[in-house]
Amino acid sequence: xxxxxxxxxxxxxxxxxxxxxxxxxxxxxxxxxxxxxxxxxxxxxxxxxxxxxxxxxxxxxxxxxxxxxxxxxxxxxxxxxxxxxxxxxxxxxxxxxxxxxxxxxxxxxxxxxxxxxxxxxxxxxxxxxxxxxxxxxxxxxxxxxxxxxxxxxxxxxxxxxxxxxxxxxxxxxxxxxxxxxxxxxxxxxxxxxxxxxxxxxxxxxxxxxxxxxxxx
Numbered sequence: 200x201x202x203x204x205x206x207x208x209x210x211x212x213x214x215x216x217x218x219x220x221x222x223x224x225x226x227x228x229x230x231x232x233x234x235x236x237x238x239x240x241x242x243x244x245x246x247x248x249x250x251x252x253x254x255x256x257x258x259x260x261x262x263x264x265x266x267x268x269x270x271x272x273x274x275x276x277x278x279x280x281x282x283x284x285x286x287x288x289x290x291x292x293x294x295x296x297x298x299x300x301x302x303x304x305x306x307x308x309x310x311x312x313x314x315x316x317x318x319x320x321x322x323x324x325x326x327x328x329x330x331x332x333x334x335x336x337x338x339x340x341x342x343x344x345x346x347x348x349x350x351x352x353x354x355x356x357x358x359x360x361x362x363x364x365x366x367x368x369x370x371x372x373x374x375x376x377x378x379x380x381x382x383x384x385x386x387x388x389x390x391x392x393x394x395x396x397x398x399x400x401x402x403x404x405x406x407x408x409x410x411x412x413x414x415x
Contacts, residue, residue, distance in 0.1 A: 202404075205397050205400070205401070206397070206398075206401050208394075208397060209393075209394050209395075209396075209397025209398040209400070209401060210394075210398065211394070212390045212391065212393055212394025212397065213391070213394040213395060213398055215387075215390055215394070216239050216240075216243070216387050216388075216390055216391030216394060217239075217240075219387055220236055220239035220240070220387045220391070221236065223383055223386075223387060224383060235384070237291060237294070237295045238384060238388055239384075239387050239388055239391045240291050240391070241288060241291035241292050241294075241295055242388070242392075243388065243391040243392045243394075243395050244284050244285075244287045244288035244291060244395065245284070245285075245288040245313075245355075246392040246395070246396065247281075247284045247392070247395035247396050247398075247399045248281045248282075248284035248285045248288055249281075249351075250281075250396045250399065251277045251278070251280045251281030251284060251396075251399050251400075251403060252277070252278065252281040252320075252347075252348055252351060253348070254273075254277040254400075254403070255273075255274045255275070255277035255278040255281060255344060255348070256274075256344060256345060256348035258270045258271070258273040258274035258277065259271075259274045259340070259341035259342075259344035259345055259348075260341070260345065261274075262274060262337055262338075262341045263338070263341050263342070266334065266337070266338070268333060268334070268337060269411075271336075271337035271340065271341065272407055272410045272411065272414075273403075273407050274340070274341065274344060275327065275340070275406075275410070276403045276404075276406035276407040276410060277403045278320060278323060278324075278344065279324075279403070279406055280399050280402045280403040280406065281320070281399075282317070282320055282321075282324075283399075283402070284395070284399060285313070285316070285317050285320070286317070288313070289313060289314070289317065292310070292313070296310070307359075308358055308359045309355060309359040312354030312355045312358055312359060313354070313355055315350075315354050316347075316350065316351045316354050316355055319347045319350050319351070320347055320351075322343075322347075323340065323343055323344060323347055326339065326340060326343055327340050
């Protein structure tokens with residue numbers, strides 16, 4: 200029953216953010232204008248991605264502590280789901296960049312850091328596919344996963360704040376909280392983040408069950 204509750208809650212929150220995010224009034228901001236609505240979709244994708252990768256990191260650490268292969272399967276499933284959200288976040292971000300900055304891609308440290316993060320995690324899957332023995336694969340993948348998570352924090356959370364960036368809250372630019380994330384946006388943005396994390400957890404659990412069935 201608990202599993203059903205979080206799945207239903209996740210779907211309800213996502214539907215709420217998708218629908219009400221298009222209907223609610225938003226602040227009238229120069230340049231950004233109505234594209235501020237992408238906050239509900241683009242930014243929530245990255246929050247969900249970080250949540251999935253954090254779960255993958257936690258299970259990687261858990262595997263190294265006890266070498267339980269179920270932890271490795273959970274770690275891989277969460278990383279796969281995280282990559283789904285990463286690509287969705289990148290796609291929605293490119294659309295937003297085209298509207299507000301005039302180009303699909305700019306030389307922005309957060310954009311470049313996001314691309315590098317995706318490449319680092321793609322290498323994680325290449326590494327897994329290159330090793331046959333299950334426990335050896337799990338051990339090496341877990342160590343690499345820890346490295347990948349740390350690099351993700353560096354490239355999308357730390358470096359963009361240390362240099363000039365077009366993204367709000369980075370490189371001296373004010374964040375959304377400081378000038379335009381009013382209660383109208385908060386009422387949709389926060390539920391969107393929670394909803395997508397819950398839906399991502401559901402997707403990862405389905406991937407985990409499929410992996411368990413393939414092992415039986």
